Amino acid sequence: MDLDARKLGILKAIIDEYILSASPVGSRAISKHEGFNLSSATIRNEMADLEELGYLAQPHTSAGRIPSDKAYRLYVDQMMQKAALSDDEIKIIRAHMSEKLDEVEAVMKHTAQALSAVTNYTAMVLPPMLAANRLRHIQLVPLREGRALVVVVTTAGFARDAVIRVPEDMSSDELERISRILTERFYDCRMDHIGERVASEMGGELYERKAFLCSVVEAIERKIEPETPNVQLSGATNMLHYPEYSDMNKAKTFLAAVEGRSMLYEMLKRASKLEFTITIGNENEDEMFKDCSIVTATYQIGDEPLGSFGIIGPTRMNYGKVMSVLEYMRRSLSELLSSELNDE
Amino acid sequence: MDLDARKLGILKAIIDEYILSASPVGSRAISKHEGFNLSSATIRNEMADLEELGYLAQPHTSAGRIPSDKAYRLYVDQMMQKAALSDDEIKIIRAHMSEKLDEVEAVMKHTAQALSAVTNYTAMVLPPMLAANRLRHIQLVPLREGRALVVVVTTAGFARDAVIRVPEDMSSDELERISRILTERFYDCRMDHIGERVASEMGGELYERKAFLCSVVEAIERKIEPETPNVQLSGATNMLHYPEYSDMNKAKTFLAAVEGRSMLYEMLKRASKLEFTITIGNENEDEMFKDCSIVTATYQIGDEPLGSFGIIGPTRMNYGKVMSVLEYMRRSLSELLSSELNDE
DNA sequence: ATTAGCACTCTGAATTGGCGAGTGCTAACC
DNA sequence: GGTTAGCACTCGCCAATTCAGAGTGCTAAT
Structure with missing residues (x-):
């Protein structure tokens, strides 16, 4: 049941395209995609196969296809390429982190802000567990x-x-x-x-x-272990920019869930056992986040994991970019905490 | 330019009604209102007068009238009756405040939660200025x-x-x-x-x-004076329940403004000079809050004001209820902070 | 001063009819 | 056999249309 190279390529193209556009992608779009020299009809056949295998879904007949969670999982595990951070992005992070930070709370808050600013998703940070x-x-x-x-x-x-x-x-x-x-x-x-x-x-x-x-x-x-979950949150409203949340009720439930913090706290605590985690759509236990993906990383002093942080976005998130950002942040946060807080 | 008793009564009825329904109130509704024995036509005449005086506005011909900011101001200053808290409401507040609170941060957070839970508006709390x-x-x-x-x-x-x-x-x-x-x-x-x-x-x-x-x-x-505004916020999403914010863009800008905290910080700091403040719609300096009302109160230890907290809601908020809640909270928070933190 | 009556206005919800994007299938093609 | 052109069909979306309901302002009668 594994896919030949061509199917993989098509699937990747579809996912990449969907991540950008958020709207079902049709066979024509893919056939025009550089690299393939195939007509839309051929693509259609392949797409039908991919759908049968559970990698694609159709919102309704006569719409294009959208990737399933299974497809994203494959994408993340095998075909995603990490996108190196651009200079601008690094500048954004630096701008947030270079302020005078003489208190751990402040570091956490700025980390969350930097993460949400640079990814345009929702960021959360679990302060150090002591x-x-x-x-x-x-x-x-x-x-x-x-x-x-x-x-x-x-x-x-x-x-x-x-x-x-x-x-x-x-x-x-x-x-x-x-x-x-x-x-x-x-x-x-x-x-x-x-x-x-x-x-x-x-x-x-x-x-x-x-x-x-x-x-x-x-x-x-x-x-x-703070019982009052003291999770820092930033950019919750970023989600409102994405068409996934143009439905008021979805937006409302998402924001309410996130405002409560306690779910985030649980997730981050669970995730703080692993350097990185990626949880896609239905893989999330909370009903609330069934159409979100959550990517987390831990930070540490020396070898001792202290806490974790992560990004919540639509399943259609830019995984490559997000991973790079988290890697970068994991390093700088760990450095910041182990060597010094910026007192100057 | 002051109003005779009948005009006042009608205006109050309109405001009370509009606070409940959020939709323009027509002459018929008022004429049926207990107390007046007037036909809708008479009410219409009075309403036309009130409109000329700037207390009412019409979204469009052939809609009912809605109160202007000027009307709310009059209402708040002269005709509002404070609504005593119900037992249920007191219970809600108690439930939030009776937890083990051995840290000032936690008290602030719970205060914000209690306020937003009991009013269904957005609550903000400025932690003590030292x-x-x-x-x-x-x-x-x-x-x-x-x-x-x-x-x-x-x-x-x-x-x-x-x-x-x-x-x-x-x-x-x-x-x-x-x-x-x-x-x-x-x-x-x-x-x-x-x-x-x-x-x-x-x-x-x-x-x-x-x-x-x-x-x-x-x-x-x-x-x-914390430069990183450490304002506690709770219930920002409550605003989404109100028809005023059923427009996605309004909701978005509101939430974004509020998430940034810094405006709130400024407002609360300004407000912490007065025991209570009520700022209605256009009286707000921030463009962002031109169709909100903001009610604040200060808390203190002894006679020394420590910080302040407040409620943000639509101009059509239930001022009577909100004032009572703030009064109650002001007292209990001041007591909590001066006598003891709940360590048991 | 108040009210009944009426013509008029305007919104919002429901209905309708293309338009366009996309599909699946079939038959031809290399 | 894999690939492709062609075509009929499906369906969501958008704009235009219609219609009922709520409310008004004005006038004339009480």
Whole structure:
């Protein structure tokens, strides 16, 4: 059931054309395509075959053919050529990323913006998951009556904070003391191991403050994997430019789904196990995205994957371009995060 | 040029009706309205007068009338009655706000969600501006070669961080020492005064580190008023439900404008000088929002205004409801922030 | 001052009739 | 046998047309 060279060529031509035009492509268009010297009738025969094999579909008799998800899968796996980024595109990315970025949140936001600006699709970025980071500092800062702010800082320069309760009898000196002890004791400990370590090392001078320490640790653990999905989103409205979403209801459901973030969060989390993923149309589990394709990549510090980001577009997206952009971004984001944040 | 009681009554009836139906209201509908015992012909005469006075407009001959911005202004100033919140609505708000909120960002996000969920319009929230907060703690945490993270914590429990450069010859002990000195020296100093204070008190033991301290202060100052507008947005897609935005292009421009955040940021900043603002249609400076109304309120800790939030909807919005919601939210948000963050 | 009546206007929805793009099939061609 | 020209047919799309309904303004009567 695999295709001969000619069928492949025709299929590729159809897909390329459809990606550009978004409207069913007919036999005539392909027969005029450079390279083939075949009449439209011949192409028609081939197209009928391709349709039988499930690679093409017809919206209705007497329309051209459009590629099926199966066709896109084949295209992505075997015939797509990555499109190198143009100078202009690189300039766009640079413009977004070269601003003064002294905070991780800002980096994430600008990454999303750069991605959506350069691809014209919808971009999403999952901020770093701190699990694999190592602790650098813990600070307890007393606030008003019975409250304090826990601040944790990790090796890579990420800070998280949370308000916690403090026993009434605890002085601010003692909070300072505890901060110092915790920092010392757990310096360079993986963030996701702090919980167990604290549990096992609760003895000694810390024992009497057990309950309090537990609440501190719990607060920290909540921050490792943000429960409030903090996914950065950009260019959701780009989708409205594409004829696929000229139907108001489709547009509405798409935007609503995306605004909720939580689906994106799940997808990105799942995807952060693999360097790249491409999910086409029906391969998506969410009903919502059955006619979208989603391409993701991970970024990392050293070898440790930190988080991921991706592009959502119509199945008819420009896969070649998108892949190149993600590759480029993966590299620059990883560099940016491991070597330095732009403080100048 | 002021209106007699009957004209006022008719105008109010028209506005109330139009707010519900979004379609031009005709004389017949009003004449049937309870309270008036007038025939449609009489109403027509009055409507013609109201039109001449600029309170009504006709989309075209032989359509009903729709209220002008001027009419809404009158409505809001003189005839609107605030609609008390229903139990259901209060429940919705509670549901959003009662989650575990141990971080200011999360509070802001949930506030926006609650607002948009309960009003069905678009909600925006400007996170606290730290200018009026007082410093509680400064911590410099060494990261890799030549970098450190500055963390500042304010009285109200807000934390901000930024990556900065550190002179190569500075030890981590010295960073710790400087943290302690800075915290001590500027404890309880208004955030927006730190700059000048540092400039004037640079003498003594800190003098030799002048350049470094300047960069620390600069980083802190950048965080007081976030340049990356960090406005929380929720329910942008709610607008698509309203017939005003059934036109794709209108919807597109609205969503794009709103996604950019920066306009919202400006508006909210401007609005944060007043407890409440209502801006109707053409009163908006931005071309983009000429057929929206925007209602805002501020929240505060004690008497100090911290930030603001608001609702964007069609000019035909339910002003009474929106005002009540904002009042309610203003109170609960101010309480939440001044007394405690929900850590349980 | 109010109202009934009427002619007039305008929109929006439904219907219709080409036009054009594209197909599938058949018969001829190399 | 693979390829192609030719042709009848299908179907969506667009523009033009029609028609009902809602609403108006005006006038004359109450």
